Each structure stands twice: as structure tokens, then as C-alpha cells.
Amino acid sequence: MLPLPKLPALPSVDRLINEFDVMLRTLAAPAISERAHPDAHIDEAEMSEADKTHAAGLMRVNHSGEVCAQALYQGQGLTARDPKAREALKQAAHEEVEHLAWTERRLQELGSRPSLLNPFWYAGSLAMGVAAGVIGDKWNLGFLAETERQVGAHLQSHLHTLPPQDAKSRAVVEQMHTDELGHAEQAMQLGAAPLPAPVAGLMATTSKVMTSLSYRL
Template sequence: MLKLPPLPSLDALICEFDTALRTLAAPAQSVREHPDRHVDDVELSAADKQHAAGLMRVNHCGEVCAQALYQGQALTARDPAAREALREAAHEEVEHLAWTEQRLAELGSHKSLLNPLWYAGSLAIGVTAGLIGDKWNLGFLAETERQVGAHLQSHLQTLPEADQKSRAIVAQMYTDEMSHAEKAIELGAAELPASVKAVMQGSSKVMTSLSYRV
């Protein structure tokens, strides 16, 4: 029989609601130095700037989804170590939000208008993953980070060569995401079925395609 985690307190729910508002509406802050701080900006062609902005919007949207996903997973995690790993990953994702948000502004572009929709869907997925059990919860974290890492690697291949600022951000994000995946595996993450991975990949393609443009 499925053992449900304890229900969160009213104070905890208020804190989670505050997290959602800050993710969607408030400027994100980074404790660490922005990876591109010491990289000189250069003038990009209109096409290169538009493409770089599209990719950074996808990355920002991905971090919005990650915040909601890990928030939902942490809410329903039973093991304190798993819950802490999820919250730690979410904390670093806030820094990724700050980096991509600033770079979008520098490129003269905007965040995805669909972020509230992606946030709500990711939160629901995270809660569901947590309810299934901690090893699957951690498995979902590991697989999410692996798929995000693959996206980031593809962005490094297609970002304009001259856009070293965006490249520096994406490279550090990749390092962080792989670290989260390794941490989840160390804590006992289960390997997800191929069918679940395929659904995750399909959902990701929809999100990236839309957020690149909108």
C-alpha cells in the first residue's frame, strides 16, 4: 500500500506559494558570481542575437520548470536526505534563473510568456513523482538533469561562436546539472523505464519549441 508523506503545514504552504510568486514575478538573485561577468560582450548580427535569445529563453524557461518540479518533489518526499537534495538543486536553479534572465535582458529579449503554464504543469509532475516513492523521485531528478544536460550541450553547439557570454553561462549550468544528477544517483535514484524517459523527452520538445519563440 502506498504510504503518503505527511501533509504540509499552512506555514509551509504559504512559503511554497511565495516561492512560486518569486520564481514567476521577482528578479532572481545569484549568490555566486555570474559565469560571464569577466567575458567581454560583442556586437552580434540581428540573426545571431535572435537565435541566442531564443536559446537563453528556453534555458530560462527550463529553470522555471525545474523550480516547480523540485518544489513539488520536495513537498512529497519522505526521506529527509532526498528532500534536502531536491531543495539544494532548486537553490542552484535560482542562480541559473538569474544568469539567464540577465543575459536575456542584455540581448534585448524577454522571458517566455508561457512560464506560468510551464510552472503549474511541472509542479503537478513533481508532486506526482514524489508520491510514487523516494527512489523514483530521485530517479526523476537524475533523468531530468541528464536530459537538461543534453539540451545544454546542444546549445553549446549551436550558439553563435562570438557569443562567449551566453556560452559561459550555459557551460556552468551544464556542470551544475550533472552534479545534481550524480547526487541523486548517490542517494539511490532508480533508473526510470524507457517509456517514462520517452514521455519526458516528448514533453521537453514541446516546451523548448514553444518557449524558443514565445
């Protein structure tokens, strides 16, 4: 019988309060970006209502993905043992907040809103992050790397389906894509273990459900 993984130390009350604050800010407060928005120098293009609706649906999916990322990294950070792993998760989460800000503002510009299902995505992703951290740091980092790879592929597909004239949304997605691949590479350098194919497949299936529902709701 394989030995059970050693459980991480329970977080302090102060840390739990801080993590609860992170959740509230992710779901209920406007996100703030330290970097300039990637589309800040680009003028709004003329688009049909159908194109605007489609672009807004894609950006709503991306926004929900960033909400999930915040929850995942929060859960993983709570249960990570290695300080380097915790720092990598913290840095990734910081950049995901910027992604939240970019997609949030782009949704407003397109006359739309975030997904109504974001609280549910957050809760499920937080639970998955905690579980990944409990299993062990190399699997925790592997989960981070696989998540970022799948998100990167997803963003790449958006670049092919966005309305051609929507340069503002395209600039946001391109920078997000660059950042996500950087997170995956960093996780691999820190010793991430490749996830078993069934686990990666389950992650992809779960992502498809989230994207399909968030596009509409």
C-alpha cells in the same frame, strides 16, 4: 495486486504559504545569484540581429527550463519522505535559482524577455513533481536524475548552436551544464531508481514541446 505507496504527510499551512511565496518569486521577481555570473568577466561581442535573436531564443528556452526545474523540485520536495532526498532537492533548487538569475540577465542583455508561457510550464511541472514524490523517494530521485541528464544533454546541444562569437551566453550555459550533471550524480548516489524507458521518453517528448514553444514565445 501491488500495494499502493504510502502517502506522505500533508504539509503544514506555514509551509504551503512559503511554497506559494517561492512560486511568486520564481514567476514575478528578479532572481538573485549568490555566485558571480559566469559571464561577468567577458565583454559583449558584436553580433548580427539574426545571431542575437537566435541566442535570445536559446536563453529563453534555458530560462523556461529553470522555471520548470523550480516547480519540479518544489513539488518533489513537498511529497518526499526521506530528509536526505528533501535536502538534495532543496540544494538543486537553490542552484536553479542562480541559473534563473544568469539566464534572466543574459536575456536582458540580448534585448529580449522570458517566455510568456512560463506560468503554464510552472503549473505543469509542479504537478509532475508532486506525482513523482507520491510514488516514492527512489522514484522521486530517479525523476530528478533523469531530468538533470536530459537538461544536461539539452544544454550541450546549445553549446553547438550558439553563435560562435557569443562567449557570454556560452559561459552561462557551460556552468549550468556542470551544475546539472552534478545534481544527477548526487541523486544517483542517494539511491535514485532508473526510470522505465517509456517514462524517460515521455519526459523527452514533453521537453521538446516546451523548448519549441519557449524559443518563439
